[in-house]
Amino acid sequence: MQVVVCLTSFNRTDCARISMEIIKLNWPRAWPVVHACSDAGYVPYLEDVLVKRDPRPLTVGANDLLLASMKAAVERFNPEYVIHLEADTWIFDQAVIERYLERLARHPHTMIAASSWSTDCVPAWRRSPLLGRRLRAHLAGVLRPLGFSYGIRERKSLATQFFIARNTPAFMQMLENLRVKDDDFLEKVLYTAVVDRFGHGAILNMPEREPVHPQYRASCEPLTLVCHHWPSAKDAPSPQIAPHLAPADRLRGKKECLADAPLKRRGPYMEQLLTSDDLAYYNGNARRGG
Template identity: 75%
Template structure:
């Protein structure tokens, strides 16, 4: 079984290099890394294949990088499975991926394993000045233990940050046929394309991260997944700007998560993040919030 990691980046280049160091220096199973990148100034690091793409607007650019990386994984390595990671999405524990690879292998009709890109409305409703919304929050809290998912939005979506998929000709054809416009919700477009081509049974959900927003948007410990945009605790959002985040979310940045990660080896870009007192260099002018 040939497994290939498809890494995609626009301007979070330091995150991309550290992701490669996590994968290439620490994962027990040595899978090739295909890196599709649209940063003009980026030069090859330790990826096995670098695919340079022209910069595009956010949504169409993300779709272009995704297609380019999967195409190269199939063409260069005859991949059976691909793992897609956006540059700022780090997975420390390779066993998380192996577990979902096994789930895909066990189900002949399954094509992709991913969480949704869903939102839990309860935190927002609880803070609302409107009585009706506060009552909705109470109702949702009461009926969720009974199996109802009231107040969870955008369930018909697939996280493009991290997913695992069968690298079949049909899957590649599906990606090639997606016509994504700027302003589209890429996670919803991917879900729609998968369901239209393969049916709902093609999706294996990752319940550890459900619902994603707000509590698992930046970190999901059960998946060993960390994707904060802020490099350190000093850069973390405040209660005022991000009231939905937990105190742990606000206090931790990439630096703190990396420092406590159970990694056997550290690369030079990890060391720079861990030891630099001035992190203004990190990811250049990439957005640090959101």
């Protein structure tokens, strides 16, 4: 099957270059990469197609980059499937994606494979000074073994950070018709658009990452996915700033995750991250927390 990777970046261009080194130098199957970027200083690297876009506010800009990358992929390659990865989201093992491609191929009514962008409220409830919230955490412990998802929010969403979509004219038309404002939740907008156009059965869920927040926000080992923003463990946000982070997340920045990954080849941007003592350069002025 013909597959294209759509990569989108605003100002995390070092992450984007390393993502391309993972894809181009280490994934066994060669898939073209279309990169939509709104960093004015970025120059072409390993991508097959570079689409430059003007920078825009967060949600509007994310939607613009997503649509620009998808349109370019369809116009240039007309693939059967498109994989979308935000620049800071690395997938080390191509086989993870191939498994979902096979599942999509077996179920022609499905249009998109993705996790939700859901949140488990229980960890925060347990830490809360409010008795009512601590009681809710206890109630969740009783109800969840019975099959209830009590305390899990934002399930009606699709993670735009990483998804696999079937390329059809109807799907592309749906994307082109998305209308977002900067205070919108793009993950909810995409979910609503998919369900309204194709129905709930069009979504193939990725349960390995459910619920995303807080346990799998920074990384998800079953998907070989790493997506946090701190370049090394010493740059990780403190417990005061990010109390939701697990201790293991604080010990593994992008540098440590990359060092542990079973990659056969390393590109120059990987080497720079792995060998530099001063990582102030990494991703320029992009936000590092969370």
